[in-house]
Amino acid sequence: MDELKNRVALVTGSSRGIGRAIALRLAEHGVHLVINYLRKKSEAELTAKEIRKHGVKCLVVKANVAVDEEVFAMFEEIDKEFARLDILISNAASGVLKPSFQLTTKHWDWAMNINARALLPLSQGAAKLMPQGGHIIAVSSLGAVRAIANYAAVGSSKGALESLVRHLAVEMGPCGINVNVVQAGAVDTEALKHFPNREEILENTRQRVPMGRLLTPEDVADVVILLCSDKARMIQGQSIVVDGGYSIMA
Numbered sequence: 001m002d003e004l005k006n007r008v009a010l011v012t013g014s015s016r017g018i019g020r021a022i023a024l025r026l027a028e029h030g031v032h033l034v035i036n037y038l039r040k041k042s043e044a045e046l047t048a049k050e051i052r053k054h055g056v057k058c059l060v061v062k063a064n065v066a067v068d069e070e071v072f073a074m075f076e077e078i079d080k081e082f083a084r085l086d087i088l089i090s091n092a093a094s095g096v097l098k099p100s101f102q103l104t105t106k107h108w109d110w111a112m113n114i115n116a117r118a119l120l121p122l123s124q125g126a127a128k129l130m131p132q133g134g135h136i137i138a139v140s141s142l143g144a145v146r147a148i149a150n151y152a153a154v155g156s157s158k159g160a161l162e163s164l165v166r167h168l169a170v171e172m173g174p175c176g177i178n179v180n181v182v183q184a185g186a187v188d189t190e191a192l193k194h195f196p197n198r199e200e201i202l203e204n205t206r207q208r209v210p211m212g213r214l215l216t217p218e219d220v221a222d223v224v225i226l227l228c229s230d231k232a233r234m235i236q237g238q239s240i241v242v243d244g245g246y247s248i249m250a
């Protein structure tokens, strides 16, 4: 996909997990990268090292996506380094995994601020650097539209995220910016280790998924690449499910 060569992408939360796989896939297609992280600098630097092996530039920026000032400062750095942005992948996420009756409003705000609210300043900052048009993709989960044990706060934040994507898609379409969601099924990353019922989730997924295996970070990354291609130019405001068919099972 030569068309991606020399484009510039910001992937939030790309020090590890799915974000890292997306950043690496973009680098394989010749895209210059901005790697964002919050705590794990060494993981971010390792990812950057792998990315630079593909002959592309890589800027590493520590910024909490839930803090507006840090998001705006990150865009200043991107502007200084690249003076443009073509792709924003809003991937960073966090949350408290508990049954609803154990959740506090602090837990709720934590999930909402990182997983849903952050897309607002991120897409505002990105759009300013996309006068040439571009792609904004938010990474979501099946929990945006389904009830999952211990997932009330995160699932609700993903629902809000997907609604915001549809509204942004309407407003940014006329500016040549595609805005979409990739809604993933369970992937065995660090994030899954925080689930009290991790083993049960993995076993249930293995047994049910029509494609017969667990989803990998690369499976999700490949769908992101598809959405970044010019062939996907008329896909707008959609949530594309990548789960090996898990969610269609009765």
Ligand SMILES: NC(=O)c1ccc[n+]([C@@H]2O[C@H](COP(=O)([O-])OP(=O)(O)OC[C@H]3O[C@@H](n4cnc5c(N)ncnc54)[C@H](OP(=O)(O)O)[C@@H]3O)[C@@H](O)[C@H]2O)c1
Pocket: 012, 013, 014, 015, 016, 017, 018, 019, 036, 037, 038, 039, 040, 041, 043, 063, 064, 065, 066, 090, 091, 092, 093, 094, 114, 139, 140, 141, 142, 183, 184, 185, 186, 187, 188, 189, 190, 191, 192
């Ligand atoms: N794993 C799954 O089963 C699954 C399923 C469906 C959807 N998803 C979605 O896929 C995305 C990635 O998930 P993952 O499993 O790869 O997660 P992960 O392994 O926990 O990685 C999270 C990433 O986000 C960064 N991050 C966390 N809070 C941040 C903040 N406030 N500001 C900036 N960066 C922050 C982390 O940075 P540090 O390294 O610095 O901590 C890390 O790079 C999320 O949107 C998640 O909801 C995951």
